[in-house]
Amino acid sequence: LAKTTQPISMDSYEGQEVNITCSHNNIATNDYITWYQQFPSQGPRFIIQGYKTKVTNEVASLFIPADRKSSTLSLPRVSLSDTAVYYCLVGDTNQGGKLIFGQGTELSVKP
Amino acid sequence: SQTIHQWPATLVQPVGSPLSLECTVEGTSNPNLYWYRQAAGRGLQLLFYSIGIDQISSEVPQNLSASRPQDRQFILSSKKLLLSDSGFYLCAWSREPSGANVLTFGAGSRLTVL
Numbered sequence: 001l002a003k004t005t006q007p008i009s010m011d012s013y014e015g016q017e018v019n020i021t022c023s024h025n026n027i028a029t030n031d032y033i034t035w036y037q038q039f040p041s042q043g044p045r046f047i048i049q050g051y052k053t054k055v056t057n058e059v060a061s062l063f064i065p066a067d068r069k070s071s072t073l074s075l076p077r078v079s080l081s082d083t084a085v086y087y088c089l090v091g092d093t094n095q096g097g098k099l100i101f102g103q104g105t106e107l108s109v110k111p
Numbered sequence: 112s113q114t115i116h117q118w119p120a121t122l123v124q125p126v127g128s129p130l131s132l133e134c135t136v137e138g139t140s141n142p143n144l145y146w147y148r149q150a151a152g153r154g155l156q157l158l159f160y161s162i163g164i165d166q167i168s169s170e171v172p173q174n175l176s177a178s179r180p181q182d183r184q185f186i187l188s189s190k191k192l193l194l195s196d197s198g199f200y201l202c203a204w205s206r207e208p209s210g211a212n213v214l215t216f217g218a219g220s221r222l223t224v225l
Contacts, residue, residue: 043216097162101155
């Protein structure tokens with residue numbers, strides 16, 4: 001089972017770029033890497049997904065090295081509203097649908 | 112478009128009482144369905160997942176159970192609630208068995224057991 005490890009918390013200031021790294025050493029060949037954002041008392045929300053190299057959408061970029069044993073979520077120019085918990089999730093194709101979240105990274109953006 | 116409904120939004124129950132949380136997905140067929148619990152504001156614990164109407168897997172042995180009476184309906188139940196069952200319960204659905212799975216979550220049900 002592909003377990004993920006992330007920093008427990010991070011601090012940043014408005015306007016800065018934030019990079020959150022997730023380790024997933026035993027990722028399987030068919031697994032994708034997906035990042036979610038969660039605000040208090042809400043369900044997590046999809047941010048971005050990738051398999052390898054770099055993926056970019058309107059809110060974030062995802063960098064995945066060739067060995068795929070880690071990934072980095074990049075949030076450009078964060079604002080106060082980006083304060084949330086960010087989860088990295090690796091799909092496990094050998095477990096028939098089981099998706100287990102790690103502890104996530106609590107990002108605090110300060111003015 | 113697909114939508115997921117989860118109810119009730121909040122629930123206060125005494126210890127030893129039964130529980131029933133319902134989740135329904137619209138706009139898709141044969142979704143994968145999930146129940147997660149979140150205690151103390153962090154950490155999503157996978158409770159149950161189902162990749163088909165007769166396939167429900169339990170992740171954590173406890174006094175909770177799940178059923179899938181219809182393709183797009185997922186119910187979380189308990190016969191006797193414990194104090195430790197308090198938490199934020201989240202239902203989610205996805206389409207792919209795994210791999211490129213993207214979860215879409217409901218709004219959640221906050222359960223307080225007194």
